[in-house]
Amino acid sequence: MLPLFKQRKTIGWVCLWVLLGLHFCVCNVSLGDASPTFSSNCAQGMIIKDMSFKVGQTLTIVGVAKPDATNFAVNIGPDEQDITMHINPRFNAHGDENAVVCNSYEGGNWCEEVREGGFPFQQGEEFKIVIEFTPAEFVVTLSDGSTIHFANRIGAEKYSVISFEGEARVQSVEIK
Amino acid sequence: MLPLFKQRKTIGWVCLWVLLGLHFCVCNVSLGDASPTFSSNCAQGMIIKDMSFKVGQTLTIVGVAKPDATNFAVNIGPDEQDITMHINPRFNAHGDENAVVCNSYEGGNWCEEVREGGFPFQQGEEFKIVIEFTPAEFVVTLSDGSTIHFANRIGAEKYSVISFEGEARVQSVEIK
Numbered sequence: 001m002l003p004l005f006k007q008r009k010t011i012g013w014v015c016l017w018v019l020l021g022l023h024f025c026v027c028n029v030s031l032g033d034a035s036p037t038f039s040s041n042c043a044q045g046m047i048i049k050d051m052s053f054k055v056g057q058t059l060t061i062v063g064v065a066k067p068d069a070t071n072f073a074v075n076i077g078p079d080e081q082d083i084t085m086h087i088n089p090r091f092n093a094h095g096d097e098n099a100v101v102c103n104s105y106e107g108g109n110w111c112e113e114v115r116e117g118g119f120p121f122q123q124g125e126e127f128k129i130v131i132e133f134t135p136a137e138f139v140v141t142l143s144d145g146s147t148i149h150f151a152n153r154i155g156a157e158k159y160s161v162i163s164f165e166g167e168a169r170v171q172s173v174e175i176k
Numbered sequence: 177m178l179p180l181f182k183q184r185k186t187i188g189w190v191c192l193w194v195l196l197g198l199h200f201c202v203c204n205v206s207l208g209d210a211s212p213t214f215s216s217n218c219a220q221g222m223i224i225k226d227m228s229f230k231v232g233q234t235l236t237i238v239g240v241a242k243p244d245a246t247n248f249a250v251n252i253g254p255d256e257q258d259i260t261m262h263i264n265p266r267f268n269a270h271g272d273e274n275a276v277v278c279n280s281y282e283g284g285n286w287c288e289e290v291r292e293g294g295f296p297f298q299q300g301e302e303f304k305i306v307i308e309f310t311p312a313e314f315v316v317t318l319s320d321g322s323t324i325h326f327a328n329r330i331g332a333e334k335y336s337v338i339s340f341e342g343e344a345r346v347q348s349v350e351i352k
Binding site: 045046047048049050051062170171172173174175176 | 221222223224225226227238346347348349350351352
């Protein structure tokens with residue numbers, strides 16, 4: 001058996017490592033590190049918390065894709081873990097060229113991908129994405145007039161986290 | 177001296193309380209609890225992180241004051257602790273009636289208040305606040321055309337946290 005002093009010291013070190021472990025754990029969970037789309041790390045992109053987006057409302061996002069953008073994404077979710085709608089325009093990423101891939105991320109897993117709509121995005125150019133939240137689904141309208149229909153898979157009537165990833169600069173976010 | 181078992185238990189409890197204390201501490205610091213304007217708690221309002229607002233750009237905020245609003249605020253800062261510009265329209269709060277109070281919050285303290293501009297805000301009505309970030313200062317233009325000049329006290333050329341408090345619903349945020 002260790003002397004009392006050493007035992008105390010050992011318990012102190014264990015506490016320190018538990019603290020560090022907890023911190024690391026929380027950080028990873030909140031960023032949904034398992035995403036196949038982005039190699040997320042603690043430096044996530046822009047995030048808006050507590051801006052509620054409800055059934056009947058329309059969310060409009062205007063931004064500019066970076067000149068060398070491979071892809072970017074808009075995520076709508078109930079919290080920082082889950083995503084009820086991930087809209088991912090891909091210029092050239094994950095085997096896709098000029099396609100918008102939508103999906104949801106629930107309980108640590110990506111679900112079924114949806115590929116619809118045109119591809120009116122251009123590297124270095126402004127884009128506009130309009131997302132209508134109907135009682136049945138999300139209807140995304142792109143600037144060429146094409147649409148994407150995506151079920152409200154998580155099923156809530158209100159979402160409060162909107163986040164952005166990848167190579168684009170968001171200029172405005174509007175909910176009306 | 178206590179028996180070894182009791183000592184271990186005591187150290188365990190101390191660790192638990194240190195953990196709880198740390199959590200409480202972090203929560204308070206990040207919300208700027210010392211604010212004389214709001215009785216902040218862990219349920220802060222809408223926050224945008226990593227939306228950079230740079231010298232030469234203009235930030236436009238549109239929202240609706242709640243019908244029973246006493247006051248609300250827009251905060252621009254380098255992080256979640258400090259605020260380089262706090263814009264606080266007060267319908268009836270902290271001894272003010274129909275006044276916009278601006279201030280900065282640095283290192284845990286509120287600085288000198290600035291009271292300028294008109295008061296075009298109405299409870300239950302839409303408002304628009306335009307904030308121009310010039311090399312010298314922030315110039316805030318209200319919807320009656322009146323302006324507020326406020327020095328860039330923290331002195332950075334870029335801020336990345338925009339947060340909101342009080343009784344208003346933000347409809348859109350634009351940086352151009």
